[in-house]
Amino acid sequence: MKLVVKDMDIATGGPRIVTLNYQDAKLYDLHHHDRILITFGNKRTMAIVDIGESSKAVPPGKIGMFEEVLYDLQVRGGGVVTIALAEKPESVRYIKQKLDGKQLTCHEICVIVQDIIEGRLSDIELTYYVAANYAFGMSDKEIVALTEAMIATGRKLPKLAKIVVDKHCIGGVPGNRTSLGVVPILAAAGLMVPKTSSRSITSPAGTADSMEVLANVSFDRTKLLALLKKIHACMVWGGAVDLAPADDTIINVEHPLSIDAEGQLLASIMAKKGSVGATHVLIDIPVGPGTKVETMEHAQHLKKKFEELGHFLNIHVKVVVTNGREPIGNGIGPALEARDVMWILKNHPNQPLDLRRKIIQMAGILLEMTGKAKPGHGQVVAEDLVHTGKAYEKMWEIIKAQGAKIKKLDDIHFGACTWDYLAPKSGRVRDIQNASVAKIARVAGCPQDKGAGIYLYKHCGDAVQKGEKIFTLYTENKEKMVYAKKMLEQFDGFVIR
Amino acid sequence: MKLVVKDMDIATGGPRIVTLNYQDAKLYDLHHHDRILITFGNKRTMAIVDIGESSKAVPPGKIGMFEEVLYDLQVRGGGVVTIALAEKPESVRYIKQKLDGKQLTCHEICVIVQDIIEGRLSDIELTYYVAANYAFGMSDKEIVALTEAMIATGRKLPKLAKIVVDKHCIGGVPGNRTSLGVVPILAAAGLMVPKTSSRSITSPAGTADSMEVLANVSFDRTKLLALLKKIHACMVWGGAVDLAPADDTIINVEHPLSIDAEGQLLASIMAKKGSVGATHVLIDIPVGPGTKVETMEHAQHLKKKFEELGHFLNIHVKVVVTNGREPIGNGIGPALEARDVMWILKNHPNQPLDLRRKIIQMAGILLEMTGKAKPGHGQVVAEDLVHTGKAYEKMWEIIKAQGAKIKKLDDIHFGACTWDYLAPKSGRVRDIQNASVAKIARVAGCPQDKGAGIYLYKHCGDAVQKGEKIFTLYTENKEKMVYAKKMLEQFDGFVIR
Known part of the structure; x- marks a missing residue:
């Protein structure tokens, strides 16, 4: 069956979708969400069928294509393509099984994640997967498999050093800009710290947002690797580096219902850590009203889960449950939080002491975990690195290497x-x-x-x-x-x- | 915030969706799937935000609108609209609760169904609802509430008669064109039989497909009511009459995973029956390999559920579990099945006796249920109506009233x-x-x-x-x-x- 391409001038941002007129759909016995194989010259791709009622959008004899499909086939509007009915991808069957309450195997989860990455699943099918994981929960084996599949389908960084450290905070506490202070302390101690983070979605600022006040945070893979080779540390936005991209696609589907499925949360965080090759990871779970984790029981449960997952992934994981009942530090917002951290590293009299204590505590734990400090001496070593100005000096090195946006602390701009x-x-x-x-x-x-x-x-x-x-x-x-x-x-x- | 309308020339077929350029989305802190309120003159509507990466589809300063939204606002490309962030509809919270395993109240289900009808839920949100119903099942109260909400949000037919009969078969058996024979028998007995059915999706033919060989089946509400007033019976396609339209939207989302959630199945069938004002309903559940219901246990369970649901809805429901192990009748396909039934009604020597027996049996049960035959005498009365040619005569009356496509039996066209x-x-x-x-x-x-x-x-x-x-x-x-x-x-x- 041959059809003429109409360029719809829209990107779906993932799933491969084409629109057929309902008359053609009827003729070829195609239904909404059926899969078809489309061939153009020696290119071929699979797409999901959407059926349009009006001839205005897609008249009979035409096939409306969105950007992703046009790109796959290297075809333009007016080109003639051949279509044939195709089977649904294997992963749809596995998703159905999960929704029937069965546990999935490593292989099955791998196939699902691969199909997510390649845009073979519609939003509806992906939603069923997320809903099934949420409704029935995921076994430890499933979480490990999901994490490993998400790492494998992204572009893992090469081995950067024997010890690679990373930290993550499960958000919800305004002002809690710990990583921005911990990274330079660890780097000053000679550790490799490739910190990637997402921009804030629901909070006033994330690490990448605050760092962006001081320096650039968008680096492609090549530039990021050069940066890490040079100064052994970074604080960049993870979005440009293609680490575990399946995660973003899944999170997009979780967002409309504000779902935070436990297995997904665990796999999501650990996949990012695994993707940068982290060997030692510290997870901070702040507990308090309005944070993501509201009770101590829940925090302890998650702590156990993270540690188990780390064990399976061969990553040293330590989890600290911290007090999240009120904002930490004084500044809330990208620039105000950046200044707080810079004040701490500079031993400035205006520094917020609660945030300083937390930064020292977190850095201390990682220094002990990696053997840079003897057990019980981590905080002393961290305190020393800050007190002597070494951490502040390292911070400026990182800022300059990432393309400084300020020359001195006073250059930070605040709302007028x-x-x-x-x-x-x-x-x-x-x-x-x-x-x-x-x-x-x-x-x-x-x-x-x-x-x-x-x-x-x-x-x-x-x-x-x-x-x-x-x-x-x-x-x-x-x-x-x-x-x-x-x-x-x-x-x-x-x-x- | 003001934006200029771009007509995207596509219908979504339900959900109200607009596309913004990612730069505008960032500026207004809008995320994928957020809701916005759009105002144009004195018209306003709610829409779900989709974010486009490329300026090609929707450049900054523009808002891409799909047909449904353009229609709501009565605006064209180039018009200037005002947007404001809106809260998610209430129903999203209820869907989340169901996914957390809670039972929903009548009110909550009503709100969900109303939002489905009005295009306020995205496919992803609707999928979560279907997935939650499937994963956790629905209580009897929830099924009743869903059925009633689906009836209330459609256009119920006015009261046609004191007794209104209907039947339904849970498909899967080729050739099983029972309704096409039962309707004229019941009509010949003086009963009101407003039979609406869907076109076949996965089988070779449905009642509407076969009837379409003999007469028109697409009637709008006004014409359908005139038809029923005139001859007290019909066999039409339900799609044109707007009965319980939420059902079709839900089925669209079930289709990609071939989900057949029990509660949804029960509510879907009974909502259509309730919408035509049926007082007496017969449900046929064929059991056999390859049919929808494969075991006798499952059939007995469904039978009980249907009868309970009928009780709550104040509809007399009888369920018969029939033999579905092989095709019934000789013809399979719209025209061949139509001829089989016409032969039966005509007492033609070529009639398939298995299908005749089934038609007489089904008609007999409904005649007894409605008092048109004494208990135990239904089949005799039905047999008599066929034997004397009264049912055949009634069938031609219905065919003519629906705009006959054939003048005599030999006019039926078969594949060359x-x-x-x-x-x-x-x-x-x-x-x-x-x-x-x-x-x-x-x-x-x-x-x-x-x-x-x-x-x-x-x-x-x-x-x-x-x-x-x-x-x-x-x-x-x-x-x-x-x-x-x-x-x-x-x-x-x-x-x-």
Whole structure:
């Protein structure tokens, strides 16, 4: 059956999809979501059928193609292609089995992940897979298989060193910019630290967002490897490096229902670590209201799971459960958080001591794990690296190697509009709600507006006088300030009693 | 935030979707699958955000709209619209709860179905709902609520009569064209029988496909009501009448994984019956290898479920479990099946006796259920209505009222190419496989090619001589015959021993 190509001028961002007119679909007995094999010259590809009712979009005799399919076939609008009915990919059968409550084998999970990567599954089929994993949970074997398949289908970094360290925090606590401080300390101790991270999706800032205030964070694979060869450390955005790309596709499908399936979470994090060749990994699980993990039981359960998964993957994993009941540090937002960390590394009097303690603690654990400090001496070594200025010096080395955006600390730009939130009454700060504070910061423009955010003057337990400054709000322009102030009218993030 | 409309020239067939350039999405902090409220003049609608990477499809400053959204807003390409972030519909939260294993309330299910109808849910969200129902099952209360919600969100027919009868067969058995014979018998007995059915998706023919050989089957609501007022019976395609339309949307999402969730199946069938105002319903569950229900236990379980659901909906439901181990009747395919039924109603010597027995049995049960026959006398009354020619006369009345396509029985058109399949050896027919026979008929062109199909000369238990005709294959053209004959080389549908 021959059809004439119509260029639909749209990319699907993954799945291979073509649109047929319903009359042709009827003629060839094709249904919505059937697979067809399309041939053009010596190129061929598989695509999922979408059926259009109107002749306006795709008239009979034509086949509407989205970018990915046009690219696969190297065909343009007007080209004539041949189509034939094709079987569904094997993985669809495995997904059905998982939805029937069966456990999948390593091979079956590999086939599913391979098909995800190659755009052979529709969003609907992928959603069934995610839903099945969520509804029935995943066995340890399944999680290991998923992690390994996600690593194998991406482009793993070559072996960088005998010891490669990495850390990850399961977010939810505003201001908690620990990695930005831990990486230079570890690098100053001579460790290889290839830190890749995603940009923030739901919080005011992620490591990549804050680092982007100081230096470039987008590097392709070649440039990243050159960077690591030169200074043995980096803090870059992982999105440009094609590490475990299946993960992003799966997360896209989890997003609409805000699903956070445990097995998927574990595999997702560990696949990124495995992809950079990490040998020693520290995972931080902050526990508190409004964080991702709200109870100590859940945190302990996840801790055990991470350690088991590390064991199977031959990665040394340590998990610390930390206090996540209120924001950490004073700055919230990419630029404000970057300055906090720089102040800590510089031993500046304005440094937030809670964030400093946490950075020293985390760095200390990794120094002990990797033998750079004797057991029980990790924090002392870390403290020394900061105190002597070695970590600060290393940080500037990294910033310069990544293409510095600032020359000195004062160059950091903050939102031009500021406004002080004053205590509505006297008392003591009993509670600061992570979610409410994060929301205000996002409304103020974070993380897109790097200089936007909140600078806190008070933490839990502090005494306040009526009318005293609680925090300063920063926005890039007046409109956002108006909007943020409106939101603040219903603000319940600070509980003073 | 104002954007200029770009007409994407595509219909999604349901969900309201718009495409934004990734730069605008970033600017407004919008993510894939976020909801936005779009305003144009005094019109407004909610849509789901899709993010395009290339400026080719949707450049910054533009908003790509699909047909449904253009229609809602009555806007054209070039129009300027205002967008604002909107909350996700309530139903998304309920779907998440179901995926967490909770039971949903009537109200929650109503909200979900309403959102399905109005295109407020993306395919991914809808898939989570179907997956959750499948994985955790549905309680009786949930099934009743889903059925009632599907009826309420469609256009129920007005009350047609005190007694309104309907029947349904859970398919899988080729040739089993029972309804086509039962409807005229019941109508001849004076009953109101508004039979709507879907066109076949996976079998060689459905009631609507076969009826379409004899008369028109596409009627809008007004014409359908006029028809029923006139002759108290019909056999039409349900697709044009907007009965319980949520069902079709849900089935679209079940199709890619061939999911047949029990609760969905029950609700789907009973919603269609409830929508025509049926008071007495007969459900036929054929059991055999290759049918939808393969074991007697499963059939008995479904029988109980249907009867319970009928009780809750205040519909008299009777379920018969029938023998589905081999094709019923001789003709398989729209035209061949239509002729079989016409022969039965005409008491023609060529009539297939197995199908006649089944038609009389089914009609008899409904005559007893509705008081048109005394208990135990249904089959006698039905037999009499056929024997005296009253049912045949009624059938012609219905055909004429629906716009006859034939004037006499001989006008039925069959495929021009025929080929006889001969017994490869002598012996007795031990088995005829439904699925293999159906596949050959579909490859021959069914159900699109009305005259294509198979005419059987032998059934299970019949003795055959080597070289004797087993069946005749009909196709509309030579190409399909070549293709079907190729398939027959591996045919294992007839077991002779």
